[in-house]
Amino acid sequence: MIHLTINQKPVAVPEGTTILEAARSAGIEIPTLCHLRNVHRFGSCRICVVEVEGMRTLQASCVARAREGMVVHTNSARVRKRRRMLYELMLSSHSKDCLSCGRNQSCELQALGERLGVTSCRLSGEQPPRHVDVSPAITRDTSKCVLCRRCVTVCRGIQQVGAIAAQNRGFDTVISPAMGLPLNATACAMCGQCTVVCPTGALSETDGLERVWQALADPQKRVVVQTAPAVRAALGEAFGYPVGTCVTGKMAAALHELGFDDVFDTNFAADLTILEEGTELLHRLEAALGGGEATLPMITSCSPGWIKHIEHAFPDELAHLSTCKSPHAMLGALVKSYYAEKLGVDPKDLFVVSIMPCTAKKYEIQRPELASLDGVPDVDAVLTTRELARMIKSAGIDFRALPEGTFDAPLGLSTGAADIFGVTGGVMEAALRTVCELVTGRELPFENLHVTPIEGLEQIKTASMTLRDTLPAYRHLEGVEVRVAVTSGLAGADRLMREIAKGQSPYHFIEVMGCPGGCVSGGGQPRTDAENFRELRSRALYAEDEGKPLRKSHENPDLLRLYETWLGEAGGHLAHELLHTRYVPRGLYNERVE
Numbered sequence: 001m002i003h004l005t006i007n008q009k010p011v012a013v014p015e016g017t018t019i020l021e022a023a024r025s026a027g028i029e030i031p032t033l034c035h036l037r038n039v040h041r042f043g044s045c046r047i048c049v050v051e052v053e054g055m056r057t058l059q060a061s062c063v064a065r066a067r068e069g070m071v072v073h074t075n076s077a078r079v080r081k082r083r084r085m086l087y088e089l090m091l092s093s094h095s096k097d098c099l100s101c102g103r104n105q106s107c108e109l110q111a112l113g114e115r116l117g118v119t120s121c122r123l124s125g126e127q128p129p130r131h132v133d134v135s136p137a138i139t140r141d142t143s144k145c146v147l148c149r150r151c152v153t154v155c156r157g158i159q160q161v162g163a164i165a166a167q168n169r170g171f172d173t174v175i176s177p178a179m180g181l182p183l184n185a186t187a188c189a190m191c192g193q194c195t196v197v198c199p200t201g202a203l204s205e206t207d208g209l210e211r212v213w214q215a216l217a218d219p220q221k222r223v224v225v226q227t228a229p230a231v232r233a234a235l236g237e238a239f240g241y242p243v244g245t246c247v248t249g250k251m252a253a254a255l256h257e258l259g260f261d262d263v264f265d266t267n268f269a270a271d272l273t274i275l276e277e278g279t280e281l282l283h284r285l286e287a288a289l290g291g292g293e294a295t296l297p298m299i300t301s302c303s304p305g306w307i308k309h310i311e312h313a314f315p316d317e318l319a320h321l322s323t324c325k326s327p328h329a330m331l332g333a334l335v336k337s338y339y340a341e342k343l344g345v346d347p348k349d350l351f352v353v354s355i356m357p358c359t360a361k362k363y364e365i366q367r368p369e370l371a372s373l374d375g376v377p378d379v380d381a382v383l384t385t386r387e388l389a390r391m392i393k394s395a396g397i398d399f400r401a402l403p404e405g406t407f408d409a410p411l412g413l414s415t416g417a418a419d420i421f422g423v424t425g426g427v428m429e430a431a432l433r434t435v436c437e438l439v440t441g442r443e444l445p446f447e448n449l450h451v452t453p454i455e456g457l458e459q460i461k462t463a464s465m466t467l468r469d470t471l472p473a474y475r476h477l478e479g480v481e482v483r484v485a486v487t488s489g490l491a492g493a494d495r496l497m498r499e500i501a502k503g504q505s506p507y508h509f510i511e512v513m514g515c516p517g518g519c520v521s522g523g524g525q526p527r528t529d530a531e532n533f534r535e536l537r538s539r540a541l542y543a544e545d546e547g548k549p550l551r552k553s554h555e556n557p558d559l560l561r562l563y564e565t566w567l568g569e570a571g572g573h574l575a576h577e578l579l580h581t582r583y584v585p586r587g588l589y590n591e592r593v594e
Contacts, residue, residue, distance in 0.1 A: 001013065001014060001015070002014070002015050002017065002022075002066050002067065002068050002070075003068060003069070004022065004066050004067070004068070004069065004070040004071070004072060005070070005071045005072065006019075006022060006023050006026055006028055006072045006074065007028060007072070007073060007074055007075065009026050009028070011023075011025065011026045011066075013025055013066055016065065017065070017066050018041070018061060018062060018063060018064060018065055018066065019050055019052075019059065019061035019064050019065070019066050019070075019072055020032070020035065020048055020061040020062045021066075022066045022072075023050075023061065023072070023074055028074055030048050030050065030061050030074050031047050031048060031083065031112060031115055031116065032045075032047055032048045032062060033045040033047045033048075033108060033109065033112055033146065033148060033199060034047075034062075034146075034148035034149065034150065034199075035048060035062040036150050036153070036197055037531065038531070039150070039153060039154065039157075039158065039197070040148075040149070040150045040153040040154070040197070041062055041063055042062075042063070042148070042149055042153075043060040043062055043063040044147060044148060044149060045086070045090070045146065045148060046058075046060050046082075046086050047083055047086055047087065047112065048060055048061045048062045049061065049079060049082055049083065049086075050064075050072050050073065050074045050079060051072070051073040051074075051076045051078055051079050052064075052070060052071065052072050052073075053070075053071040053072075053073075054071075058078070058079065058082055061074070080116075083116055084116050084117070084118055087112060087113060087116055087118050088118060088121050088122060088123050089123060089125070090109070090146055091113070091118075091121040091123070092121060092123040092124060092125030093125045093126065093127055093128060094109070094143070094144065094146070095130070095141070095143035095144050098110060101144065101200075101201040102201050102204050102207070102390075103144075103200055103201035103204070106527070107199070107200050107201065108199035108200065109146060109199055109200050126171070127143070128142065128143065128171070128172075128174070129142070130142060130143040131143075131174075131176075131180075133182045133183055134206055135182060135183040135184040135188075135190070135206060135363070136184065136190070136206060136362050136363045136366050137190035137192065137205065137206055137359040137360055137361075137362040137363040138183055138188070138190060138192060138194070138195060138203060138204070138205065138206060138359055139203075139204050139205070139206045139207070140176075140183065140202065140203055141201060141202055141204075142174055142175075142176070142202065143202075144200045144201045144202040145174070145175055145200070145202035146199065146200055146202070147166070147173055147175065148199060149166060149175065150194075150197040150198065150199065151164060151175060151194035151197060151198055151203055152164055152165055152166060152175060153197075154193045154194055154196075154197050155193070155194055158193065158489060158491065158516060159189065159191060159193055159489060159490045159491060160490060160491040160494060161187065161188065161189055161191075161309065161490055163177055163183065163186050163187060163188035163189075164176060164177055164183075164188075164194065165177075165178070167180070175202075185590065186590075187309075187312035187313065187586075187588050187589075187590075188308075189305040189306070189308050189309040189312075189360065189490060189514060190304070190305055190308055190359055190360040190362070190363040190523075191305035191309075191358075191359065191360055191490070191514045191515055191522075191523050192205060192305075192358065192359030192360065192384075192522065192523015192524055193515060193516075193523050194523075195359060195523050195524075196521075196523055196525070196527055205359045205362065205384045205386065205387065205523070205524055206359075206362055207387070208362065208381050208382055208383050208387060209383065209387055209390065209391060211380075211381050212353055212381050212383060212391070215351040215353070215380070215381070216258070216259050216260070218351075220349060221349060221350070221351045222261045222262070222343070222345060222349060222350050222351070223259070223260050223261050223262075223351045223353065224260065224261060224262040224264060224335050224339075224350060224351065224352050224353065225255050225260040225262070225263055225264070225352075225353045225354075225355060226263075226264045226265060226266045226269075226328060226331050226332075226352070226353070226354050226355065226411075227251060227252075227255070227263075227265060227266055227354075227355040228266045228327075228328060228354070228355065228356045228357055228358070228421075228422065228519065229266065229267055229270060229418060229419050229420070229421045229422035229426075229519065229541060230357040230385075230421075230422030230423075230518070230519035230520045230522060230525065230537065230541070231251065231355050231356070231357055231385045231388070232246050232247055232248040232251055232540075232541075232544070233245075233246055233422065233520060233537040233538075233540040233541050233544075234357065234385050234520065234525045234526050234537055235247050235251055235385050235388065235389060235526070236250075237526040237528060238385075238386070238389030238393075238526050239389070239392075239399040239400055240400070241400075242536075243528055243530045243533050243536045243537065244533075244535075244536030244537050244539055244540045245540065246540045246541070246543065246544055247399075248544065249403075249404030249405050249406070250399060250400075250402045250403075250404065250405065251405075252404075252405035252406055252407055253402040253403055253404065253405030254392050254397055254399055254402055254405075255355075255405075256405055257395070257397050257402070258391065258392070258395055258397070260353070262335075262339075262408050262411075263405075263407055263408050263412070264331060264335070264407060264408060264411040264412050265407040265411070265412045265413075265414055265418075266327050266328045266331055266354065267327075267414030267415075267418035267419060267421070268331060268411045268412060268413060268414050268418070268556070268558070268559065269327035269328065269330040269331035269334070269411075270327045270414065270417070270418035270421040270430070270553070271414055271415055271417065271418045271553035271556045271559050272327070272330055272331075272334075272553075272559055272562075272579070273302065273324055273326075273327045273330060273421075273427075273553075274417060274418075274430050274431055274434050274553035274554070275434070275553060275554060275559070275563075275570045276324050276330075276570055276571060276575060276579055276580070277300065277301075277322050277324045277431060278431050278434050278435045278438070278553075278570075279570040279571040280298065280322055280323065280324065280571060281298050281322075281431070281435060281508075281509055282435065282438070282439070282474075283571065284296055284298050285477065285480070285482070285508065286476070286477070289476060289477065289480065290476070295319040295320055296320075296507075296508050297320060297485075297500065297505055297507040297508050297509055297510045298320060298321075298322055298508070298509055298510070299320045299321050299322065299509075299510045299511075299512055300322055300427050300428075300510070300511045300512060301321045301322040301323070301324050301325070301326065302324075302326045302327060302421065302427055302513075303326070303358075303360070303512060303513050303514040303515075303519075304326055304358065304360040304361055304363060304364035304514075305358065305359075305360035305490075305514030305515065305523075306490065306493060306512045306513065306514040307321070307364075307583060308360065308363065308586075309490050309493070309514065310493075310497065310583075311583055311584050311585060311586040312586045312587065312588055312590075313494065313497070313588065314497045314500075314501060315585030315586060315587055315592055316501070316585070317497060317500055317501060318583045318585060320500060320510075321583055323576075323580040323581060323582070324579060324580055324581075325370065325378070325579055325580065325581050326361070326364065327421065328354040328356065328361065328379060328382075329364065329365075329370050329378045329379060329581075330378075330578075330579045331352075331354075331411060332352045332354070332365075332370075332377070332378030332379035333372045333373075333378045333578045333579060334411060334562075334578070335350055335352050335411070336350055336352065336372065336373055336376055336378060337372065337373060337578055338562070338566055338567070339410070339411065342410075347373055347376050348376055351380045351381070352378070352379045352380050352381075353379075353380065353381045353382070353383060354379050354381070354382045354383070355382075355383050355384075355385065355388050356382050356383070356384060356385070356522070356524060357384070357385050357422070357519045357520070357522030357523075357524050357525045358382075358384070358515075358519060358522040358523060358524050359384060359522075359523040359524050360514065360523070361379075361382045361524075362382045364382075365377060365378070365379045365380070365381075365382055367584075369581045369582055369583075369584070370581060372577070372578050384522075384523075384524025384525075385522075385524050385525050385526060386524055386525070386526055386527075387524070389526065409558070410558055410561075410562070411558075412558075413556060413557070413558040413559075414548075414556065415548060415550040415551055415552055415553055415555055415556050416544065416545030416546065416547075416548040416550065416551035416552075417429075417430035417433055417434070417545065417551055417552055417553045418430065418553065419541045419542075419544040419545045419548070420541055420542060420545050421519070422518055422519040422520050422537075422538075422541050423517075423518045423519075423520055423537075423538040423541050423542070424486060424487075424488035424511075424513050424517055424518035424538075425461065425486045425511065425518075426518065426541070427511045427513075428484055428486050428509070428511040430552075430553060431509070431511075432465065432484070433551070433552045433553070434552055434553050434554045436465065436467075437552065437554070438471075438474075438554065439467055439470050439471060439474045439477060440467060440468065440469055440470055440471065440474075441469075441471050442469070443552075460485060460486070460487045460492045460495065460496065461485070461486045461487075462483070462484065462485045462486075462507070463483075463484050463485075463486075464481050464482065464483045464484065465481070465482045465484070466479065466480070466481045466482075467479065467480050467481075467482065482508050482509065483506055483507045483508050483509075484507060484508065484509045484510065484511070485507045485509075485510045485511070486510075486511045487510070487511070487512055487513075488512070488513040488514075488515065488516050488517055488518050489513075489514070489515065489516035489517075490514060492512075493512045493514075496510055496512070516534070517534035517538070518534075518538070520533075520534055520537035520538055520541065521533070521534050521537070
């Protein structure tokens with residue numbers, strides 16, 4: 001242990017601890033900007049400087065190590081003066097359009113100025129050239145960048161994509177794709193993890209609110225909205241609820257208040273995905289065991305960030321992906337076909353809005369492969385959880401005072417299996433609940449399946465299930481050991497994909513979620529300082545699952561009725577036409593796009 005004194009307090013910390021960490025352990029908060037706890041330690045902004053007795057210069061506490069006998073002052077007159085000067089230097093070349101910025105009142109740079117007591121900027125510096133890059137999912141505004149490099153660390157270190165980096169040097173430094181290319185021309189997965197960690201408005205989701213407001217105001221449009229599982233576990237944070245509070249009922253009520261004509265639940269389509277994807281897995285297993293052609297392992301296809309990544313990084317392995325569309329695209333296809341027919345309206349007069357925890361869904365909906373009916377897109381607009389919160393506030397709705405609302409029929413009922421789609425391992429667990437029972441006629445105990453997020457860069461968990469006492473229709477699967485793997489974050493996915501590319505993968509079924517921890521920490525979710533936010537949001541979704549009377553997708557009565565009366569059998573002709581898709585080999589430099 002290292003013993004030091006911080007602000008006259010004796011502090012003992014393990015060797016290797018930074019001064020910043022030592023101060024926090026003693027209940028002393030040092031302001032930071034570029035630092036990101038447990039993720040990014042760079043020391044570029046210098047806002048965290050402290051005075052150490054015996055040292056001539058002030059030290060950046062986020063990178064300086066605590067040493068035996070050190071005496072530290074975190075709030076001396078010299079420190080306060082230096083922090084204010086550093087802050088004003090940053091402001092001198094920073095965009096001043098705070099009132100029109102999407103991060104107004106939620107900007108870390110803005111909050112830092114208030115904390116430091118800076119009410120005006122005495123300095124006026126040269127403004128760097130402003131460049132705004134608008135991709136379908138993410139918008140970059142270089143004039144608001146403070147060069148903290150958090151986004152670079154997340155993109156390169158956590159996701160291991162490396163779509164952005166610091167280009168040029170000195171005053172000309174800019175965070176950008178190589179050669180100044182737009183994001184949409186690169187191998188960016190559009191996962192949006194960069195937008196979560198950006199302290200300012202330099203990186204944000206591409207705005208979708210205006211199109212949705214216009215659709216709601218159009219009397220010729222019937223506007224349908226759907227909400228993803230992970231949204232209900234995070235939306236409340238924007239209205240002061242503790243992290244991990246499920247606000248399903250209030251969310252449904254708010255959507256009705258906003259004027260949406262139909263409020264459906266993407267969870268319905270999550271149950272639908274299990275029937276389609278589970279059927280596809282069984283067909284592949286049967287074909288492989290029967291000596292036929294079948295591509296194994298089969299990989300889930302619910303995460304559009306992951307789909308785009310594999311198209312770039314592993315274009316020769318696309319056959320391993322399930323052909324199922326993501327759940328919200330499935331529901332959009334049903335709205336534009338089944339529901340339109342039920343209402344007797346032209347699908348072109350239906351406007352489908354998806355509320356998602358994900359920025360990559362914004363990219364996904366403009367894919368031509370997701371237009372089921374004569375070029376009509378399955379989904380017309382995607383809003384992130386953060387955008388929905390802004391929409392509710394803009395409409396003057398008192399969210400906390402809302403009664404508990406419900407989703408509408410016929411696409412609003414779901415089982416507990418659908419709720420856990422928002423958690424890493426949830427899709428796998430939901431699939432195995434159904435597949436095991438279909439094959440054996442027996443319920444596999446949930447505790448044998450439960451998968452929780454694994455912190456770290458390689459979030460991989462593996463399991464196996466030997467099929468015993470199979471039903472007559474699946475007798476040839478008797479004794480087969482089905483091996484599965486789960487990962488979240490693109491770093492772990494790359495490791496599994498390299499095994500597949502080498503022909504060394506031992507698995508039959510792999511679940512991949514593009515964001516670490518799954519959709520609960522998607523690129524469109526509310527930003528939070530809580531260290532265990534993934535765990536808390538995950539618990540909320542498992543609590544939803546455990547509180548439902550039906551917990552297996554094949555038990556959803558409305559879904560079974562849909563198959564019986566309109567869709568036909570799972571994996572059948574109409575199901576393939578509406579609910580399945582194909583993928584595009586792109587290559588790292590988009591050199592292979594068809």
